Amino acid sequence: MTxxxxxxxxxxxxxxxxxxxxxxxxVLAEARQSTIDKxxxxxxxxxxxxxxxxxxxAACGAAMAERxxxxxxxxxxxxxxxxxxxxxxxxxFMDPPQGTAPMPAFALxxxxxxxxxxxxxxxxxxxxxxxxxxxARPHDIxxxxxxxxxxxxxxxxxxxASRRGMLTVGISGHTGGxxxxxxxxxxxxxxxxxxxxxxxxxxxxxxxxxxxLAADGLPGGHPFDAGGAATPEART
Amino acid sequence: MNPETRDxxxxxxxxxxxxxxxxxxxxxxxxxxDSxARACHAMAERxxxxxxxIVFGNGGxxxxxxxxxxxxxxxxxxGKRALPAISLTADVATMTGVAQRVGFGQIFAHQLSYLxxxxxxxxxxxxxxxxxxxxxxxEKARELGLLTVGLVGGDGGAIARSQAVDHVLNAASGxxxxxxxxxxxxxxxxxxxxxxxxxxxxxxxxxxxx
Numbered sequence: 001m002t003x004x005x006x007x008x009x010x011x012x013x014x015x016x017x018x019x020x021x022x023x024x025x026x027v028l029a030e031a032r033q034s035t036i037d038k039x040x041x042x043x044x045x046x047x048x049x050x051x052x053x054x055x056x057x058a059a060c061g062a063a064m065a066e067r068x069x070x071x072x073x074x075x076x077x078x079x080x081x082x083x084x085x086x087x088x089x090x091x092x093f094m095d096p097p098q099g100t101a102p103m104p105a106f107a108l109x110x111x112x113x114x115x116x117x118x119x120x121x122x123x124x125x126x127x128x129x130x131x132x133x134x135x136a137r138p139h140d141i142x143x144x145x146x147x148x149x150x151x152x153x154x155x156x157x158x159x160x161a162s163r164r165g166m167l168t169v170g171i172s173g174h175t176g177g178x179x180x181x182x183x184x185x186x187x188x189x190x191x192x193x194x195x196x197x198x199x200x201x202x203x204x205x206x207x208x209x210x211x212x213l214a215a216d217g218l219p220g221g222h223p224f225d226a227g228g229a230a231t232p233e234a235r236t
Numbered sequence: 237m238n239p240e241t242r243d244x245x246x247x248x249x250x251x252x253x254x255x256x257x258x259x260x261x262x263x264x265x266x267x268x269x270d271s272x273a274r275a276c277h278a279m280a281e282r283x284x285x286x287x288x289x290i291v292f293g294n295g296g297x298x299x300x301x302x303x304x305x306x307x308x309x310x311x312x313x314x315g316k317r318a319l320p321a322i323s324l325t326a327d328v329a330t331m332t333g334v335a336q337r338v339g340f341g342q343i344f345a346h347q348l349s350y351l352x353x354x355x356x357x358x359x360x361x362x363x364x365x366x367x368x369x370x371x372x373x374x375e376k377a378r379e380l381g382l383l384t385v386g387l388v389g390g391d392g393g394a395i396a397r398s399q400a401v402d403h404v405l406n407a408a409s410g411x412x413x414x415x416x417x418x419x420x421x422x423x424x425x426x427x428x429x430x431x432x433x434x435x436x437x438x439x440x441x442x443x444x445x446x
Contacts, residue, residue, distance in 0.1 A: 022438030024277070031273035031429045038425050039266045043259060050255040058247035065242070080310070084303040088296045088416065095295060097412055147312075196312040197424040204420050208413040209254045216250065217242045 042201045045193050049202050053189050057206065060169060060187040061213025064141055067167050069218055072139035073104040075166075077128040077157055081200055082145040083109040085207065089143060092211045100215045108132070108157075128157035138165035143207065146170075147199045149177025149190070158184040171206050173199030257411060261418050264408040275385055275403035276426055280433030282383050284440040285355045288320035290382075292344045292373055293361030296416050298325035300361050300387075300423065307427045316431050322351070324373075344373030354381030360401075361419060362386070363412045365393025375400040387422060389415030 064074075074093055076086035086107040093105035108131045109115065118127045132142060142161035144154040149172035161168045162184035169187045172179045176190040191202040265272075279289070289308055291301040301323040308321035324347045325331065334346045348358065358377030360370040365388035374384045378400035386395045389407040396404045407418035433440060 022436035024439045027433060027436045027439050028270075028273045028277060031276055031432055032269040034429060034432065035269040035272045035425050036266050038428070039262050039269075039421060042421050043262050046255060046258060050251070054251050054255075055248065058244065058251045061250070062242070062244060062247045080306055081303050081312075084299040084306070087302075088299040091295055091299070092413065197421075197428070201417060201421050201424065204417050205255075205258060208417065209251060212254055212413065213247050213250055217247060 038198075041193075041195070042198050045191065045198050045202050046205055049189075049191060049206065052192070053206075056187060057189070057209055058213065060189075061210050061217055063167055063187070064169070064210060064214035065217035067139050067141050068103050068214060070139045072137070072141055072167070073106070074141040074143060075106055075108055075132060075135060075161075076143045076145070077108040077154065078145035079151050079153065082147065082203075083107070085145050085200070085204060086143070088204070089145075089207045089211060092208065093215065096211075096215055101218065103215055103218075106135075125152040125156055128153050129160040132157055132160045132164065132166070136161060136164040136166055140164075140166045141169065142166045143169045143171065143210075144179075145172075145203055145207070146177070146179060147173040147196045147203070149173065149175075149179035154179065155182060158182055162186075169210070171203050173203065257409070258414055258417060261407055261409040261414055262421070264406075265418055265422065268405065271403065271405060272422065272425055273429065275405060276429035277433055277439070278383050278403065279357050279385065279426065280430045281440050282355055282357045283319050283430060284434070284437070287353070287355035287357055287383075288322065289357045289359060290322055290324060290348060290352055290377075291359045291361070292324040292347075293370060293387075294367050295363070296412065297361035297363060297367070297370075297419075298323075300416065300419055301325045301359075303420070304359065304423050304427075307423065311427070311431075317434075319430070324348075324351075341368040341372055344369050345376035348373055348376045348380065348382075352377060352380050352382055356380075357383045357385065359385045359387065359423075360395065362388050362393065362395050363415045364388070364390040365395040365406075367395070371395050371398060371400075374398065378402075387419050389418070 076089040078086045086109055090105040090107040093103040108128050115127050118130050146154050158168050168185045170179045170185040171189050173191045189206050191199045193199050291304045293301045305321040305323040308319040324344050331343050334343045360374045362370040371394055377384050384401045385403045386401040387405050388395050390410050392406045405422055407415040409415050
């Protein structure tokens with residue numbers, strides 16, 4: 001890692017330039033320590049997720065591969081930061097790392113015209129369920145992400161997806177929220193942390209691992225080559 | 237189970253391997269804590285001056301750009317102030333328009349030319365450091381006087397080597413999925429530490445810099 005900071009040592013060279021009683025070195029030290037603490041936290045949290053959910057992740061990945069092999073498609077949905085995860089999940093299947101076959105996937109947050117039309121005309125709670133009602137076929141897969149597990153539009157989407165015979169995968173956090181009370185979710189993964197940020201980070205791993213299993217578990221799929229930490233072929 | 241798909245042992249082994257692959261790149265981030273802290277300090281100074289954050293990337297990186305903007309504009313932690321941030325990838329009309337008319341390499345530089353002011357921060361994400369449009373965006377940003385931050389992966393590519401980038405934070409993995417995960421942790425920390433610096437306004441207000 002390199003740093004071409006504009007004024008890397010300004011504070012130390014000219015401490016008198018900085019007004020107030022705060023000491024730059026002290027705050028930088030606090031920031032460094034915080035970076036180390038948060039990073040260790042997510043390493044530990046992933047370890048916990050692997051212990052708690054490793055076997056079910058494998059089973060879910062296998063079930064997803066089976067759906068794709070039968071012609072199924074994946075629909076992903078979430079709100080806020082989780083909407084960006086839904087879009088990442090979709091593009092992970094549509095435009096996967098080299099050597100992996102693309103699979104049909106779509107994020108239900110991608111079309112702002114549909115989202116605002118449904119919200120304005122009916123209500124925000126139906127933005128995902130109404131789309132699933134229009135798109136879903138029995139071999140399809142629904143993946144919903146929420147850090148709290150309480151988003152009303154996800155809860156109704158899972159019910160709709162389940163009614164239509166989709167494989168339903170829920171990725172939640174903390175204690176699972178209302179998603180943990182649904183019987184319409186086939187595989188629920190709950191990231192046990194009080195921090196929304198750490199939850200999101202571990203959730204990203206959960207769906208990346210599922211995507212890897214689902215794509216590589218297909219006939220003709222082959223394991224990702226983990227060799228070489230910095231292959232020039234690595235994609236953007 | 238569809239007989240065409242793999243047996244369960246294949247999936248069990250893959251889960252273990254996938255989780256293992258994620259540890260070392262985070263240990264590398266621990267070792268870069270000082271670079272992260274300095275990038276946050278510089279970003280906090282820009283916000284303090286009234287600057288906004290402009291974020292851009294391709295593919296999965298475009299979803300990160302939007303995640304970063306919502307992180308700053310609508311913080312998940314109650315009581316933290318909203319800070320101005322926009323994702324260039326949110327405007328698909330302009331992106332595809334400029335791509336079609338001028339070329340995909342120019343999209344972010346074009347948007348920055350019209351949306352950026354000198355106090356702003358440009359944050360470009362590129363999983364392998366080789367995205368031409370991200371590099372050109374950061375170069376344009378530097379030309380306009382912005383603070384430039386690059387989140388890259390792999391060996392860092394041309395973006396890590398560019399003199400136009402003030403702060404380069406590298407995710408040390410060749411797996412684009414792992415790179416993205418390290419980036420998510422990195423920008424969550426960037427957000428959090430910007431607010432830590434805000435709690436110490438004395439470190440954000442150099443009286444004279446000439």
